[in-house]
Amino acid sequence: MKFxxxxxxDEDGVWIVECPSIPGCVSQG
Numbered sequence: 617m618k619f620x621x622x623x624x625x626d627e628d629g630v631w632i633v634e635c636p637s638i639p640g641c642v643s644q645g
């Protein structure tokens with residue numbers, strides 16, 4: 617399976633990863 621993810625870095629340098637195709641799937645660290 618392949619999923620589209622987005623990777624963003626906030627102003628504190630923390631990475632935030634989201635997978636829009638899976639509702640509620642968010643990881644940060």
